[in-house]
Amino acid sequence: MTALVGLKCRACGAPYPAEAVYVCEQCLGPLGVVLDEAVVRKTLSRASIESRPRSLWRYREVLPVLEPGRVGPTSGMTPLLRAERLGRAIGHDDCWVKDDSVNHPTCSYKDRVVPVALSRALELGFTTVSCASTGNLANSVSAHAARAGLRCVIFIPDGLERGKILGSAVFRATIVAVRGNYDQVNRLCTELAERHRWAFVNVNLRPYYVEGAKTFGWEIVEQLGWRLPRHAVLPTAGGTLLPKVAEAFEEAVRYGCAEGAPVRIYTAQAAGSAPVVRALHAGLDRFEPVKPQTIAKSIAIGNPADGNDVLRIVRASGGWGEMATDEEIVSAIRLLAETEGIFTEPAGGTTVAVARKLVAEGKIPKNETLVIGVTGNGYKTQEAVVEALPAPRVVNPKVREVEETLAGIPGWEDAK
Numbered sequence: 001m002t003a004l005v006g007l008k009c010r011a012c013g014a015p016y017p018a019e020a021v022y023v024c025e026q027c028l029g030p031l032g033v034v035l036d037e038a039v040v041r042k043t044l045s046r047a048s049i050e051s052r053p054r055s056l057w058r059y060r061e062v063l064p065v066l067e068p069g070r071v072g073p074t075s076g077m078t079p080l081l082r083a084e085r086l087g088r089a090i091g092h093d094d095c096w097v098k099d100d101s102v103n104h105p106t107c108s109y110k111d112r113v114v115p116v117a118l119s120r121a122l123e124l125g126f127t128t129v130s131c132a133s134t135g136n137l138a139n140s141v142s143a144h145a146a147r148a149g150l151r152c153v154i155f156i157p158d159g160l161e162r163g164k165i166l167g168s169a170v171f172r173a174t175i176v177a178v179r180g181n182y183d184q185v186n187r188l189c190t191e192l193a194e195r196h197r198w199a200f201v202n203v204n205l206r207p208y209y210v211e212g213a214k215t216f217g218w219e220i221v222e223q224l225g226w227r228l229p230r231h232a233v234l235p236t237a238g239g240t241l242l243p244k245v246a247e248a249f250e251e252a253v254r255y256g257c258a259e260g261a262p263v264r265i266y267t268a269q270a271a272g273s274a275p276v277v278r279a280l281h282a283g284l285d286r287f288e289p290v291k292p293q294t295i296a297k298s299i300a301i302g303n304p305a306d307g308n309d310v311l312r313i314v315r316a317s318g319g320w321g322e323m324a325t326d327e328e329i330v331s332a333i334r335l336l337a338e339t340e341g342i343f344t345e346p347a348g349g350t351t352v353a354v355a356r357k358l359v360a361e362g363k364i365p366k367n368e369t370l371v372i373g374v375t376g377n378g379y380k381t382q383e384a385v386v387e388a389l390p391a392p393r394v395v396n397p398k399v400r401e402v403e404e405t406l407a408g409i410p411g412w413e414d415a416k
Contacts, residue, residue: 072115135164217248239306
């Protein structure tokens with residue numbers, strides 16, 4: 001049983017069939033998925049969810065797929081960790097980290113959205129899948145396409161981190177590096193989608209793709225014991241994640257699965273690519289595109305497709321937004337690693353740095369539940385922090401040399 005009814009323009013409301021379309025022919029507005037709430041209510045409950053395998057497909061009723069589980073059977077249900085040591089470091093008493101840096105199989109939040117998009121691609125008869133990506137999406141599309149037996153071609157900006165290129169090449173995807181930034185790559189993919197019958201997960205399959213992001217929010221609610229957090233800090237790149245997490249919180253209450261006051265949601269961006277945060281601070285209703293310049297390449301999108309939705313939702317929730325400099329991002333990556341043993345990429349460093357600022361500014365009270373979203377793994381982006389870390393201390397194989405070396409390190413003086 002599926003609750004998928006079709007698509008609808010999010011601007012003018014025009015209806016469309018559940019096909020590979022994403023732009024309204026009447027007003028050029030974006031299309032979104034329509035679900036039959038009566039069908040959802042027939043089987044969705046806390047008990048039904050808890051009885052299912054621990055993957056994103058345990059929330060199948062709210063996902064626009066006819067045959068859930070064909071792609072990504074082990075994706076999702078990543079840890080929600082009580083971050084006491086990080087909380088003490090940033091001055092917060094009830095701090096949690098939602099850790100998608102260990103998502104399966106490619107260690108990022110994209111392993112939520114891609115299974116939904118590729119499941120729909122299979123249902124619509126596509127044999128070739130593609131995407132425009134700053135790295136994590138490319139890795140996820142490549143891996144899930146390999147498992148599904150689909151041909152895969154991905155488009156990335158030239159100069160991407162080596163770890164993210166390797167993370168696609170190993171799955172035998174065809175990789176095309178484009179001389180330009182992400183926004184130029186995305187425009188190229190939009191043109192290609194009009195000429196070829198390829199399933200571009202973040203272009204012509206975008207209405208389905210974005211729905212997978214809701215599982216990030218649903219998992220937070222379930223892992224908190226079916227209650228809402230009071231505050232959530234999330235990164236904004238293309239703007240997919242934050243609006244859908246907000247929708248998941250609302251769905252969980254509406255379908256009787258969760259309790260709690262509405263969540264205040266905060267957007268986090270790198271200072272070198274912060275069109276949404278700058279618009280928020282300036283009191284604007286729409287953002288102005290920027291040219292990204294930051295080490296946080298996975299969120300370096302200067303013209304986010306859903307950026308205006310992020311603005312609207314953050315304001316409606318009573319939240320806020322901040323940006324982090326590259327130096328603050330690196331410092332936050334190290335802080336999260338040193339306090340909680342989580343090595344995140346710069347996107348996660350951005351959310352931690354912004355959460356730290358918001359707590360310091362008093363915008364997030366220290367005793368109200370705070371969830372910080374970590375969406376990617378630092379082992380893909382080692383270049384971002386390697387120069388900030390100390391080199392190994394080299395000694396001869398002699399006990400005295402080890403003891404003398406450690407004695408010169410602050411904190412080791414009285415080690416036994």
